């Protein structure tokens with residue numbers, strides 16, 4: 001079992017369905033889903049919160065995750081929805097039919113994969129006219145002597161205040177529980193993120209016309225309609 005799989009099996013058991021820095025953006029992401037979408041795919045669905053919202057907008061959702069615990073929890077929370085097909089799978093070894101999906105969404109997952117190869121695979125299985133919806137984390141500029149570094153530090157300070165406030169408002173606590181923080185800290189040791197510049201350069205190259213947006217809570221979105 002890979003360490004990513006192990007980390008997320010552990011995190012699945014700690015998920016309490018509360019507010020997170022990822023689900024904070026669900027409404028925005030759902031607004032990008034094309035009208036009349038029949039087949040949607042979610043990569044790295046976790047406990048299935050976004051898949052369940054997607055299933056209310058589209059005919060069928062296929063949702064995959066590497067972690068069997070994530071999929072077990074996702075299935076147990078989705079028994080009311082007959083149009084989601086959850087599967088334990090590694091996106092790298094999935095053989096989807098080219099051009100099959102009208103919409104592909106992925107949240108906080110692509111940073112676990114080589115970004116270019118993962119995006120190319122998703123682009124291949126998107127049908128022409130279909131929409132790719134990515135939300136993921138980016139690396140801030142750390143050099144405070146550069147204007148971009150100073151700006152990132154200031155935005156990060158604002159993001160911390162907003163994040164703590166929203167967690168308190170929705171979850172009634174300033175920090176996640178101790179065991180959740182410990183699990184994320186352990187997982188974070190092996191995480192790495194692209195910079196906004198790297199994301200924009202790659203998007204220009206392989207998904208020209210994509211809308212890449214920097215969001216406050218350390219995340220970017222990439223929204224692209226396949227020509």
Ligand SMILES: C[S@@+](CC[C@H](N)C(=O)[O-])C[C@H]1O[C@@H](n2cnc3c(N)ncnc32)[C@H](O)[C@@H]1O
Nearest residue numbers: 008022044046065066067090091107108109112
């Ligand atoms: C940070 S979690 C995000 C989960 C969910 N999208 C959310 O927003 O709450 C990342 C998820 O990606 C999954 N994942 C990582 N690598 C994967 C891969 N190669 N194939 C499928 N899922 C993967 C992990 O198991 C984990 O559930």
